[in-house]
Amino acid sequence: MRRIGWLLAVLLLAGTASSPGYGASQSELDAVEREKAEMAAQLEDASAEVRAAGQVLAETEALLPGAEHEVNVAEGRVAAADAQAAQAEREAEAAREALAVAEAEYEAAREAVDEAREARASLFSATAQGVELLTVDAILASGDPQQAVDGLTYLEFLMNGKNAAVEEVTLARREAGNAENAAAVAEDEAVAAEAAAAQALADAEVRYAEAQAAQLTVQQLVTDQAAALEVARSAEDQAQSQYDDLEAESDRLAEELRRAAADNRNSGGNSGGNSGNSGGSSSGSSGSGFVLPVDGWKSSDYGWRRHPIYGTSRLHGGTDFAAGSGSTIYAADSGTVVYAGWNSGYGQLTCINHGGGITSCYAHQSSIWVSNGEHVDRDEAIGAVGSTGDSTGPHLHFEVRVNGERVNPIGYLPSCLCR
Template sequence: MRRIALLLAALLLGVAASSPVSGRPGRTEPDAVDREKAEMAAALEGASEEVQEAGQALVEAESLLPGAEQTVAEAEGRVAAAEAVSAAAAQAAEEARAALAVVEAELEAAAEAVEEALEAQASMLTATYRGVELLTVDAILTSEDPAMAVDRSTYLEFMIEGKNAAVEEVTLERRAAANAEGAASLAEAEAAEAEAAAAEALADAEERYSEAEAAREAVEELVAERADALAVAEAAEAEAEAAYEEAEAESEWLADALRVADDAGDSSSSGGSGFVQPVDGWKSSDFGWRTHPIYGTSRFHGGTDFAAGHGSTIYAADSGTVVHAGWNGGYGMLTCIGHGGDLTTCYGHQSSIRVDNGEHVDRGEEIGAVGSTGASTGAHLHFEVRVNGERVEPLDYLPSCLCR
């Protein structure tokens, strides 16, 4: 019984494990879900609000699904273990009841033996009470025949021994009955304990089954949410493609404008050799070609995105002259700085611009604030580096630590 109780207790124990998130000291690192959300947001720039929400719902569902499925597997394992314990406990209860039946039969037999011994003793006492022994003694004493006297004396001894044996038999049978009664009480207690353990094990198995059912329902709900989100996003695929083509056209227009403005570049800049990270945040999207997470199409992302809180300060990556400060289609509120040598940096989706066209700025100077203007799905800085108007890899110009 103790083994069953211990096993039941062990089933209730859970082990939680966690691992630290690595990162540079002093810099908050995003978790995996935040990164996936940021990547989805970047992929859906220019999409409708409904599609953007569907994309975020899709990320949520897909990020939670593995854990939910693992929970189902663990719950089903607990169900199997609990069912095994329940079956073992039920078997133990059945065996205990069978053992109790055997002991009770032995107790009944012992009680009958006591009754028989008592009846034998009662017969002996009755005979004594009627004077059988006294008559026998008188016959022995008055006998003139020595042989007869010896026979009658032997019979007297036999009667006395029978009486003593009857008393001893009653004593022994009562002792055996008491032992049987004690064994029966112990067997009954063990049977009751086994039945209680079986009931507890059954209740635990039923609870584990309910947990597994709830876990399965959670997985089904996440799958349904994922399907709904995909349906919404896929229904707007043509719209998203049009928005992407429009954004690329705007980028080409900006490239032409920056080529014209190259002569306004500031020759006092360091030409990209001393760039600083333009905002305190973490890199949420890379430069280059990438596969759309929903449509599977290849699209070009012309900058590096940095996730940062709305209103966070944006700094000039290097000294130069402001060649554009204002609204620019999908870029929203945009600032571009010419650094000389056909090198330009641009800062998109700002919530506010703090510099003017033609103004000289120093490296690290405040030029604006992070926002989500234009074709943006959340507060972040879209940072571009352009050479002769063409977009190039920004990380080639930023410090490897991505720090200010």
């Protein structure tokens, strides 16, 4: 038992830690609560350890599909982020290469300007010193016309050369300026591409961390689930023994109710209800005379259930109605109280004989307001809703017994299940 208690504490902590922490929606949270409520109802007669383990199982089973979906989504985001980061790195590399080309072109253009400047330096220097004017004077002083023509041609050549040199330097400077601008643009693009690559890498790292967290959530849920199963299975023999004890107690109650009914008949009592016959008002057809015993909603049906952990079949011998603690419980029909007191897993229990072998029972009461042998009227207040005995929360467990044996109560209650 110490081991079970220790594991239970671990499970409860783990169950808290693994509560929807991966971004579950409200509808998913509601589904978890429904699963836990259904599990609680099915494990009503189990031990506290098994009930706690069942709650962890219900939660993990409800959360695992969503958590596994989150892992798949996160892994998809990681793949997309990796691809984006790789593309951004390629673009950054291309931008760096383009920058290197632009810088080389600029350097070549700058050198061309220097070469053009140096190549024409002597011409520009001669021009500045007035060589062209001296040449013109020499041509004009010549007495030979042909020599004069040749001189003018040479002068024209000099002037054309000067203009070409100026144009060459100007063009080289323009090309160098364009190359410089292109290099500046390429540098800006390279810087932007490198920043985008760095951001894409950071995003990929975030996505990777998200995927790791999602995977850890799934692993924790699976671990919690396995631990809960270990606790539940370690108590399987004990749980079966408890169920067998409860069934034996139900059989003893059935025998007691049969004796009470026989005593009532032998004493000439008539517990019949509104129909005025000795068989009572409840013949077992829907809406045949019983009133709803509490102002609440049906939370669990009568019938055989497959145990959610062990897989064995067990009978839930009544219909449960959810109602607040202290809510008034009413007699489903008139009759004589044949049991009022504590009864094992039923907790505080009241049973009323309605004649004709029909008895109604009201379990898990917080208080009983009637006594054995007391006659009660249909719809009379007889007690209050509670959670005594084997109960996981305030509700009324309502049974109908025919000759002591449990039958489905629904056939004796109003078809609308309303008061």
